[in-house]
Amino acid sequence: LAKTTQPISMDSYEGQEVNITCSHNNIATNDYITWYQQFPSQGPRFIIQGYKTKVTNEVASLFIPADRKSSTLSLPRVSLSDTAVYYCLVKTTDSWGKLQFGAGTQVVVTP
Amino acid sequence: SAVISQKPSRDICQRGTSLTIQCQVDSQVTMMFWYRQQPGQSLTLIATANQGSEATYESGFVIDKFPISRPNLTFSTLTVSNMSPEDSSIYLCSATGDYEQYFGPGTRLTVT
Numbered sequence A: 001l002a003k004t005t006q007p008i009s010m011d012s013y014e015g016q017e018v019n020i021t022c023s024h025n026n027i028a029t030n031d032y033i034t035w036y037q038q039f040p041s042q043g044p045r046f047i048i049q050g051y052k053t054k055v056t057n058e059v060a061s062l063f064i065p066a067d068r069k070s071s072t073l074s075l076p077r078v079s080l081s082d083t084a085v086y087y088c089l090v091k092t093t094d095s096w097g098k099l100q101f102g103a104g105t106q107v108v109v110t111p
Numbered sequence B: 001s002a003v004i005s006q007k008p009s010r011d012i013c014q015r016g017t018s019l020t021i022q023c024q025v026d027s028q029v030t031m032m033f034w035y036r037q038q039p040g041q042s043l044t045l046i047a048t049a050n051q052g053s054e055a056t057y058e059s060g061f062v063i064d065k066f067p068i069s070r071p072n073l074t075f076s077t078l079t080v081s082n083m084s085p086e087d088s089s090i091y092l093c094s095a096t097g098d099y100e101q102y103f104g105p106g107t108r109l110t111v112t
Helices: none
Strands: A009-013 A018-023 A032-038 A045-050 A053-056 A061-064 A070-075 A084-091 A105-110 B004-007 B010-013 B019-025 B032-037 B043-049 B075-080 B089-096 B101-103 B107-111
Touching: A009 A018, A018 A084, A018 A105, A032 A061, A045 A053, A045 A061, A045 A070, A045 B101, A070 A084, B004 B089, B019 B032, B019 B089, B019 B107, B032 B075, B043 B075, B075 B089
Parallel strands: A009 A105, B010 B107
Antiparallel strands: A018 A070, A032 A045, A032 A084, A053 A061, A061 A070, A084 A105, B004 B019, B019 B075, B032 B043, B032 B089, B089 B101, B089 B107
């Protein structure tokens, strides 16, 4: 599985856009990029997944450049409730459910 | 989507004892997994719970320490055996959906 690298922490104010960039230099052709969110005392929750270009859902957008060696999770207009740890993961189709979590990014949103 | 519940939500246990954690999924799922999250750390995969056969363990985890059962497509148990303070962690059950992975709320275990 490709190793991921992301910032340890990010601070933001309410209403701002938060962009978290993840590096995955060794991503394989069949791998997907997926992001999870974890609040204290809860299990991780799926946010978004993509293979290339741009994916958007009601929660976030995911930008993946052509070389797929990095990706950026964009959280628009964050609120205090978006304070959480965000994990960038690479999923391989050979072991779909076996997720290798990195350290994650602690996002703190303040008023 | 799948909703996963775990019992107990937390427990405090004495060194040398064992604890069995139950995981219930509200729908049939193909694959179930157990993860561990040590204090302030990320999640580490313990094993894949295989229905009707022995679990598949990741490097560093063994069946004698973490026996796992999966009698059907909605239920699994993880036992933490002969516990030591180093086993104090959050243990999370996970199940694979069509597109994403679902996680239970976790069981917070403290070993004294």
